[in-house]
Amino acid sequence: QSALTQPRSVSGSPGQSVTISCTGTRSDIGGFNYVSWYQQHPGKAPKLMIYDVTKRPSGVPDRFSGSKSGNTAALTISGLQAEDEADYYCCSYAGRYTYVFGSGTKVTVL
Amino acid sequence: EVQLVQSGAEVKKPGESLKISCKGSGYSFTNYWIVWVRQMPGKGLEWMGIIHPGDSDIRYSPSFQGQVTISADKSISTAYLQWSRLRASDTAVYYCARQNWYDYNYAFDIWGQGTMVTVSS
Numbered sequence: 001q002s003a004l005t006q007p008r009s010v011s012g013s014p015g016q017s018v019t020i021s022c023t024g025t026r027s028d029i030g031g032f033n034y035v036s037w038y039q040q041h042p043g044k045a046p047k048l049m050i051y052d053v054t055k056r057p058s059g060v061p062d063r064f065s066g067s068k069s070g071n072t073a074a075l076t077i078s079g080l081q082a083e084d085e086a087d088y089y090c091c092s093y094a095g096r097y098t099y100v101f102g103s104g105t106k107v108t109v110l
Numbered sequence: 111e112v113q114l115v116q117s118g119a120e121v122k123k124p125g126e127s128l129k130i131s132c133k134g135s136g137y138s139f140t141n142y143w144i145v146w147v148r149q150m151p152g153k154g155l156e157w158m159g160i161i162h163p164g165d166s167d168i169r170y171s172p173s174f175q176g177q178v179t180i181s182a183d184k185s186i187s188t189a190y191l192q193w194s195r196l197r198a199s200d201t202a203v204y205y206c207a208r209q210n211w212y213d214y215n216y217a218f219d220i221w222g223q224g225t226m227v228t229v230s231s
Contacts, residue, residue, distance in 0.1 A: 001172055003154065036217035038155070045205055045224055046147075046155065051217035089155050093216040097160055097169045099145070104154035 004029065004090055004102035011108040012080045020105045022073040022090035028100050030071035034093035037066060037075045041086045049088075050075060077107065085109045112136035114144075114206055114222035121228045122196050129192035130225045132206030139187035140164035143209040145218060146180060146191050150202040160209065161189055196229045203227075 005023040012018040022029065029035055035053045038046035048057055050066040053073060063078045073092070077084050090102035117131040132144060146158040159170040163182040170180070182189040189206055204225045207218035 003156075032216075034216035036214075038218075040155075045221040046207075046218075047221070048214065048217055048219050051214040055214075057214065057219065087154075091155075091157070091217075097143070097167075098171065099157040099160070099216070101147075101155040101157055 001094065001098070001100050004092060004100055006088075006090060006102040006105045008103075009106040009108060011110055012077075013110045014080055014082065016080050017076060017078045018080060018107060019077075020075045020088055020090075020107070022075070022092075022102045024071050024073075024092055024100070026071060028071075028092040028094040029068065029073050031095065032093045033068070035066065035068055035073040036091045037064075038089045038091065039084075039086045040089065046089065080107075080109055082109050112208075112220055114208060114220055116204075116206060116222040116225045119226040119228070121230070123231055124195075124197055124229055126196050126229075127192070127194050128196055128227065129190050130204060130227065132189045132191075132222050134187045134189075134208070137208075140184050142211070144182065144189040145207050145209055146178075146189075147205040147207060148174075148202045149205065149224075155205075158191070158204075163187075163189060196227075198229050198231075200227060201229050 010018045037050040040046045053068045054066045145160045148156045158174045161168045163184045206222040208220040210219040
């Protein structure tokens with residue numbers, strides 16, 4: 001089980017949109033519609049932002065959206081805000097109650 | 111309030127054993143899987159394994175199989191992660207999290223605060 005591949009960093013100005021990609025294989029992202037995304041601020045525990053590829057838990061702003069095509073999932077943050085500056089991790093179900101996380105992406109708000 | 115509360119930070123020497131805990135409250139602990147996640151200093155999240163406290167069904171990541179032991183005591187709503195012989199490379203923050211099948215399918219909605227484990231001679 002290798003980590004899913006994410007860009008090390010992305011950046012954008014307030015109000016802009018940024019997209020984080022997450023590339024896996026047919027055994028994980030490509031095989032299941034169970035990709036989730038987590039936001040982690042420094043020194044804090046991760047927070048669930050997206051589940052089932054596109055769904056947002058209650059309380060997560062609608063500027064966060066998810067998508068998937070083939071073996072690649074993506075998280076888009078529209079209308080970037082200062083508080084969105086954090087690390088973001090994708091995670092995919094990989095069958096038989098196993099999971100794999102992405103390598104993580106640092107989002108910087110310029 | 112639904113929460114997972116983890117045991118406190120640990121400082122150990124190489125070769126020592128350790129067991130850290132994750133106590134659930136505010137929900138039916140036996141009905142949800144608990145996962146363990148490692149985060150080494152300055153690094154990303156790594157999925158270690160998962161346990162169903164109701165029947166102690168356990169799955170390990172191949173990377174951690176044989177390196178750690180996951181267990182649970184449903185009578186006290188607590189999951190555990192343990193090492194028999196720690197190494198310096200085990201230095202990390204360890205998180206437990208709840209997999210909420212009922213609301214979020216294969217996603218982790220509640221996280222513990224993390225336990226920092228430092229292994230140094």
